[in-house]
Amino acid sequence: MSEFTVRGKFQARDGWQKFETSIDAENENVAEERTYTNFGSQHGVKRTQLEIEEVEAQ
Template identity: 50%
Template sequence: MKFKVNGKFEMGVNKQQKFEKIIEAQNKDTAIERIYSVLGSKHRVKRRQIEIDEIEKLN
């Protein structure tokens, strides 16, 4: 299944970056974990700095 995940994360002091990613995962919880993993790896942000606003299942 594919999920579209929208949210934002902290980039520096008082600056937030919006994101929209399409992730392939087995379920919603796995999609959330993948988002944390990808953003943490790519942008060096911690889980507490990532705020997920919406998760939508795509067909």
């Protein structure tokens, strides 16, 4: 497993908020899916309210 840094923005109550998070995953696609899953479960953000701009391997 590799570590990926995922950057993007999500729709918050007062507009779009930028984020950066580190995810352990097998590849970039899995890292992107885990980001969607984490934001959905922890913050209640739907996939349409999340824009991933960059996935970068560490």
